[in-house]
Amino acid sequence: MSEKKQKVMVGMSGGIDSSVTAYMLQQQGYEVEGVYLKLHNRTDGYHENNLFYIEGVAKYLGIKYHILDLANKFNEEVYDYFVNSYLEGTTPNPCVKCNRNIKFGAMLDFAKEHGASFLATGHYAATDGEFFYEAEDKSKDQSYFLSQIRKEALPYMMFPLSNYKKEDIIKLGASLDVAYKKITEKNESQEICFVETVYTDVIKKHANIDVEGDVLDEDGNVVGKHKGYAHYTIGKRKGFTVKGAHDPHFVIKLNPKDNTITVGKKPALEINEVLGENINMYIDKKEFSCGVKLRYRSTTTPCKVRIENDKAFIMLEAPAFGVASGQLAVFYDDGKVIGSAFIQSAN
Numbered sequence: 001m002s003e004k005k006q007k008v009m010v011g012m013s014g015g016i017d018s019s020v021t022a023y024m025l026q027q028q029g030y031e032v033e034g035v036y037l038k039l040h041n042r043t044d045g046y047h048e049n050n051l052f053y054i055e056g057v058a059k060y061l062g063i064k065y066h067i068l069d070l071a072n073k074f075n076e077e078v079y080d081y082f083v084n085s086y087l088e089g090t091t092p093n094p095c096v097k098c099n100r101n102i103k104f105g106a107m108l109d110f111a112k113e114h115g116a117s118f119l120a121t122g123h124y125a126a127t128d129g130e131f132f133y134e135a136e137d138k139s140k141d142q143s144y145f146l147s148q149i150r151k152e153a154l155p156y157m158m159f160p161l162s163n164y165k166k167e168d169i170i171k172l173g174a175s176l177d178v179a180y181k182k183i184t185e186k187n188e189s190q191e192i193c194f195v196e197t198v199y200t201d202v203i204k205k206h207a208n209i210d211v212e213g214d215v216l217d218e219d220g221n222v223v224g225k226h227k228g229y230a231h232y233t234i235g236k237r238k239g240f241t242v243k244g245a246h247d248p249h250f251v252i253k254l255n256p257k258d259n260t261i262t263v264g265k266k267p268a269l270e271i272n273e274v275l276g277e278n279i280n281m282y283i284d285k286k287e288f289s290c291g292v293k294l295r296y297r298s299t300t301t302p303c304k305v306r307i308e309n310d311k312a313f314i315m316l317e318a319p320a321f322g323v324a325s326g327q328l329a330v331f332y333d334d335g336k337v338i339g340s341a342f343i344q345s346a347n
């Protein structure tokens with residue numbers, strides 16, 4: 001008698017990565033089911049459009065798919081957090097929250113309830129069930145965004161694209177079937193799925209952020225004007241005036257209380273110590289040396305970390321520039337993610 005196939009639930013977005021993920025797992029002999037999450041209605045017909053592509057793939061593969069409406073949870077835990085963070089003068093990371101609470105929180109629960117042994121996605125990262133690792137394709141690596149996922153979720157996760165380059169996935173997809181070919185011909189998805197163009201358009205739906213304010217130097221002197229603090233993030237060097245400045249000036253602080261921004265020259269952006277909160281660790285050590293990424297796409301900086309209660313005290317061994325509160329400090333041991341914390345402050 002043949003053994004029953006193990007079931008894998010695939011998070012399907014209607015994009016090429018998750019569509020090829022489903023194909024690969026079926027090829028590997030798993031029983032594949034898909035699940036589409038309704039998270040937000042960015043534009044009219046948004047879900048219908050995604051479901052059109054999912055339907056085509058599901059038909060080709062002969063698989064069943066589910067639709068799971070998590071719009072309320074997404075709104076509360078990702079969208080509101082995103083808007084509020086900008087209004088509070090910090091730089092949110094909505095994908096990190098979504099991965100922890102939605103995709104590898106509620107979607108994982110759904111997969112388990114439906115008898116799946118694993119949950120797979122088209123993320124570019126790798127896992128051995130105990131840790132995350134950077135993807136082979138470093139230019140697409142998403143391990144930074146996965147670093148707040150609970151340790152308990154890891155044994156259920158699968159990333160079949162971990163060893164592939166995006167262009168190979170597109171090529172493979174285009175060669176499979178017309179349903180896949182159509183997906184390769186549509187536009188690539190946005191960096192933040194609910195932001196159509198720029199983040200300020202989203203914030204503007206909730207608050208008037210176009211309120212002119214003063215630009216301050218590091219001593220608190222008024223040196224120019226800006227168009228509203230929520231338009232800026234740490235390190236930005238455009239869109240404000242600095243009287244008589246010859247050298248470039250960068251935003252070093254946002255002050256929502258009085259709608260001012262503080263600017264300084266490049267050395268003022270230099271950071272040597274970072275305080276992290278809401279830590280999520282995959283190792284038990286309380287003191288260790290590692291590399292830290294302080295934003296997505298930054299290089300790793302060598303550092304020493306001390307964990308105390310829910311905080312991480314991070315001493316950089318080389319300075320970093322333009323570190324924003326609200327982003328993640330992700331700890332790497334070579335390509336292995338050993339934990340992360342949200343940046344609370346840096347100096």
Ligand SMILES: Nc1ncnc2c1ncn2[C@@H]1O[C@H](COP(=O)(O)OP(=O)(O)OP(=O)(O)O)[C@@H](O)[C@H]1O
Pocket residue numbers: 010011012013014015016017018019035036037038039103120121122123189193
């Ligand atoms: N609405 C959704 N429902 C279910 N799973 C999703 C959804 N959005 C994203 N995912 C899963 O998370 C993975 C990574 O999402 P991301 O937004 O980074 O998409 P992507 O790189 O554009 O991938 P894709 O090409 O599959 O859209 C996707 O490959 C998919 O498996």
